[in-house]
Amino acid sequence: xxxxxxxxxxxxxxxxxxxxxxxxxxxxxxxxxxxxxxxxxxxxxxxxxxxxxxxxxxxxxxxxxxxxxxxxxxxxxxxxxxxxxxxxxxxxxxxxxxxxxxxxxxxxxxxxxxxxxxxxxxxxxxxxxxxxxxxxxxxxxxxxxxxxxxxxxxxxxxxxxxxxxxxxxxxxxxxxxxxxxxxxxxxxxxxxxxxxxxxxxxxxxxxxxxxxxxxxxxxxxxxxxxxxxxxxxxxxxxxxxxxxxxxxxxxxxx
Numbered sequence: 001x002x003x004x005x006x007x008x009x010x011x012x013x014x015x016x017x018x019x020x021x022x023x024x025x026x027x028x029x030x031x032x033x034x035x036x037x038x039x040x041x042x043x044x045x046x047x048x049x050x051x052x053x054x055x056x057x058x059x060x061x062x063x064x065x066x067x068x069x070x071x072x073x074x075x076x077x078x079x080x081x082x083x084x085x086x087x088x089x090x091x092x093x094x095x096x097x098x099x100x101x102x103x104x105x106x107x108x109x110x111x112x113x114x115x116x117x118x119x120x121x122x123x124x125x126x127x128x129x130x131x132x133x134x135x136x137x138x139x140x141x142x143x144x145x146x147x148x149x150x151x152x153x154x155x156x157x158x159x160x161x162x163x164x165x166x167x168x169x170x171x172x173x174x175x176x177x178x179x180x181x182x183x184x185x186x187x188x189x190x191x192x193x194x195x196x197x198x199x200x201x202x203x204x205x206x207x208x209x210x211x212x213x214x215x216x217x218x219x220x221x222x223x224x225x226x227x228x229x230x231x232x233x234x235x236x237x238x239x240x241x242x243x244x245x246x247x248x249x250x251x252x253x254x
Contacts, residue, residue, distance in 0.1 A: 004070040004079060008050040015108060018157060019227060021056060034102040037229035038142065039149055041161030045208075045227050089107030091178040097125050102231035110241075111232035116122040117245050128187075128246055133175035136194075139235070162226050165201035166236050168194075188251045198239045205232060 006084045019040065026033040036044075053059045067079040113135075120127035149158040170193070177183045177190055205228040212227060 004067055005070050005076070006051070006067045008063070013090045017045045017047055021048065021053065025056070030103075034229055034231060037232070038146065038163055038167065039161075041150065041159055041163070042226040043159070045225065046141045072158070074252045102229065106231045106234040106238075110238045113148040113241060117241060121245065121249065127241075128179045132242060133178045135238075136174035136226055137213075139167055139239065139241040140169055140174070142167040143169035143171055160174045160226075162201060162204060163228075165197045165204075165240055166232070168197065187246065191228075191246045191251065195243040195247065198243070199234050200227075202233075202236045202240070204228070205236070 019036070022036055022040075022044075023033055026036065037051060050063075054063060061083070064080050065083065068076040069079055070076050116127065116131065143164065146161055146164045147169045150156060150161045150164060151159070170190075174187075177187045204225065208225040208227050211225060
């Protein structure tokens with residue numbers, strides 16, 4: 001009988017956030033890390049205490065190793081007498097260089113969107129019906145995931161998630177507005193909404209990145225901002241380009 005003293009070295013705010021800690025563990029898995037950025041929201045960027053870091057298996061092992069049981073007389077004995085490895089890997093996993101990373105893939109997609117938009121604009125041809133239907137549907141599907149995690153799921157660190165500004169389930173309205181002729185006048189309002197919401201997200205991303213770059217320690221201790229994955233920039237620019245070009249061709253000049 002007794003109480004457990006975990007010897008937490010620092011139960012105050014540390015200089016590392018949940019997202020930074022998770023990112024270190026996923027440095028060799030860029031797509032998993034990209035998914036974490038999509039699913040987890042602003043609470044993930046808050047700093048951790050030593051006790052809250054126990055969600056991490058390695059840190060939990062270290063804490064339990066140094067923990068002690070304190071009886072009513074103040075006598076101490078180790079909580080863990082000994083530990084054994086069930087499996088020890090021979091070598092550490094190494095990250096193999098590849099072009100198939102979120103940053104490269106989405107910047108290439110952005111360049112393709114730019115080329116496609118310029119091509120049809122110069123030829124004064126309508127390209128929005130099928131292209132925008134597929135384009136916005138892709139991010140609308142991701143928006144359903146973000147919406148579910150933010151507003152329905154009870155998982156930790158998922159609300160608020162400002163990714164919903166550019167991964168929006170409302171984008172799934174685009175195919176309906178494009179393919180049904182009587183609904184096409186509403187496309188103007190759809191693209192205004194998309195352009196404004198993505199612009200807000202882009203501004204938030206720039207501010208948070210500048211803040212982190214300027215004073216990382218202050219950011220993690222006092223932040224209420226959400227950090228964004230670098231691959232989100234080409235995604236946001238692509239969405240703004242498509243909505244902006246549509247408004248320029250059909251909503252402003254006509």
